Amino acid sequence: MSLRFLVDSMHGYVARWLRIMGYDTIYLNNIEDDEAIKIASEGRILVTSDSELAKYAESRGITVIMVKGLSEQEVLRTIVERFNLTFKEDFLRCTVCNGELKAIGLDEAFNTLGFTPKGVEKFWKCKSCGKVYWKGSHWKNISRQISRLFNTESTCNDA
Structure with missing residues (x-):
């Protein structure tokens, strides 16, 4: 089973990057602790800087990554290394x-976007919200960020 995460409202950046990396990640926004525990108990790792929520979750047998005082990059690196x-x-x-x-395909991308970026042949569409993705010029930035995170050379040169 693939790792799944639950990230508290203080770490939206972390949630976004875990999703970019391909991990099922729920981002908590204005949810009470009891609801967060209920969601986390469905096999999710809780990422939080809230010490009370962390203690409550641990008492319920939930795996917690306590990230108080860490920068967003440090939080990501901690998660990458730990798991x-x-x-x-x-x-x-x-x-x-x-x-x-x-x-x-190209046709569905065009029908959704109203255009297709020049030279792009691969597209993905969210089954839930319909957002369309492709490896455009932003992909090089994503590649650089990921390379820094993993301390590797960039291999994402599809843009």
């Missing part, structure tokens, strides 16, 4: 809603 995460280069998760992405 030996890998980067899945094909888009798997919507960065907006965490929905699963499916590969779509």
